[in-house]
Amino acid sequence: MVNPEHLAAVMAVATGGAVALPYSVTGLRYLTVDADRRAVMRRGWFIRATWRRTAARIGLVQTDHAAKVGADIPLAGELRRSSDKPRVLIPRIAVRVEAWGLRIDVRTVGRIGLGELQAASSYLADAWRVPQVRVEQDRPGVVRLRALLRDPLTVPTRYEPDASAPVDLASWPVGRDADGQEVTIRSSGVSGVVLAGLAGFGKTSFLNTRFCQLAPSPAVQFVLIDGKGGPDYDDLFARAWLYSKDDLDQVHAVLSKVHRLMLLRQGGIASVLGVKNVWHLGPSEAWPLVVVVVDEAHTFFNETKTDKARDKVTGEITRMVEELVRKGRNVGIQTILATQKATGDAIPTRIRDNCQAAVSFAQRTSEASVAALGADIAEYPEAHPRRLQHPDYIGVASMVVEGRPGFTLVRTPRTEDDTAARLAADTAHLVSDPLALIEYQTRGLHAVEDDTAA
Numbered sequence: 001m002v003n004p005e006h007l008a009a010v011m012a013v014a015t016g017g018a019v020a021l022p023y024s025v026t027g028l029r030y031l032t033v034d035a036d037r038r039a040v041m042r043r044g045w046f047i048r049a050t051w052r053r054t055a056a057r058i059g060l061v062q063t064d065h066a067a068k069v070g071a072d073i074p075l076a077g078e079l080r081r082s083s084d085k086p087r088v089l090i091p092r093i094a095v096r097v098e099a100w101g102l103r104i105d106v107r108t109v110g111r112i113g114l115g116e117l118q119a120a121s122s123y124l125a126d127a128w129r130v131p132q133v134r135v136e137q138d139r140p141g142v143v144r145l146r147a148l149l150r151d152p153l154t155v156p157t158r159y160e161p162d163a164s165a166p167v168d169l170a171s172w173p174v175g176r177d178a179d180g181q182e183v184t185i186r187s188s189g190v191s192g193v194v195l196a197g198l199a200g201f202g203k204t205s206f207l208n209t210r211f212c213q214l215a216p217s218p219a220v221q222f223v224l225i226d227g228k229g230g231p232d233y234d235d236l237f238a239r240a241w242l243y244s245k246d247d248l249d250q251v252h253a254v255l256s257k258v259h260r261l262m263l264l265r266q267g268g269i270a271s272v273l274g275v276k277n278v279w280h281l282g283p284s285e286a287w288p289l290v291v292v293v294v295d296e297a298h299t300f301f302n303e304t305k306t307d308k309a310r311d312k313v314t315g316e317i318t319r320m321v322e323e324l325v326r327k328g329r330n331v332g333i334q335t336i337l338a339t340q341k342a343t344g345d346a347i348p349t350r351i352r353d354n355c356q357a358a359v360s361f362a363q364r365t366s367e368a369s370v371a372a373l374g375a376d377i378a379e380y381p382e383a384h385p386r387r388l389q390h391p392d393y394i395g396v397a398s399m400v401v402e403g404r405p406g407f408t409l410v411r412t413p414r415t416e417d418d419t420a421a422r423l424a425a426d427t428a429h430l431v432s433d434p435l436a437l438i439e440y441q442t443r444g445l446h447a448v449e450d451d452t453a454a
């Protein structure tokens, strides 16, 4: 028996691509590309050539009750199947070849839209003989399907720091999406970030990458708190203004300083900078962005209910972190809370709900995913962190990206500990004390006021 996929290929080559071919692809091109690409192209022709049949079998057709039988009403995005029976509308498709598979834009028709295509995705994968079909709304009236022969998110990438490149403090490049597009999330005006995920799925590497992006800038100072208490951060401490491991009193002392910095900055920002929000000017060496990383943050929020002295300290730490997240935005303090704890109380909701950004690597349960990303994630099964438990998805995270609907899966680059350690040593001379700075800046101002008064 003739394999229909190969038949489509032969026809396409013979006719110079005129039959069942996306217009951007020609039969000639088929002869010049490599075997992987040819396989993708053949699958594309097959999908195109069999679409009417596939749509009908899966139920992705709509009987047009609005049209008169036999009437000839031109409607965008619809193919007429017959002119003498009730009109059966089949969504129109456009197929494009990508390195990883096929991109198929489906024009919605009647009640066939995002929900129906999502529900049909596994049937489409079977009909097209591809491991996975992803579905998302591209724009009103168009749903984008990705028939993945190979999931681009499973291809690891590596971060190469470039200490000479200018550092953009307003945005945060996080990685690449399923289309290979660069994804950035906002950093300006962000005072709180939740970073969650199962152990071993890439949180530390993600933080290493962020550290490497920011460390070359003298307009950034770090506060590093490691709730694990292990050696993970030892090498990075060289580039930190303040740091601590899991000793509760030390953590309390560190956060007290940051909290005092926030209060002094709030009192002094208008007179020192002439604006009420540092992001109007952008952070600078004279008013650096202070990035507070609290790894295994849940360690410091847990109450024992039995050890009163410890619970008092924990309570104060929780209050200070909550205030940093709630009020640190305009004065340039950004707190990143990382946790692998998978329950709703890992980070108190009153802190989590004030964080403007949330990133989650793989999670085992819905509860953990909701705890990290909020209840909306339930509506986006495509980007659900539960989907990421396979080892191929180590380093892939789900997050909200401004300007995109729902949640986006992002392949984050891997940054080795050694790379971050080297950069920390190379940039250690950039450490300064923003608390001493603001004390000096505001004391200076009082002195001027006093002089004037005298």
Ligand SMILES: Nc1ncnc2c1ncn2[C@@H]1O[C@H](COP(=O)(O)OP(=O)(O)OP(=O)(O)O)[C@@H](O)[C@H]1O
Pocket (backbone or CB within 6 Å): 156, 157, 197, 198, 199, 200, 201, 202, 203, 204, 205, 206, 340, 394, 395, 396, 412, 413, 414, 415
């Ligand atoms: N972005 C990535 N791309 C590819 N592999 C990665 C990526 N990030 C991490 N890995 C691999 O996964 C391993 C664990 O990563 P990492 O230490 O960042 O995880 P983690 O979530 O911080 O775990 P833990 O909470 O136990 O520290 C790394 O040693 C590396 O081999």
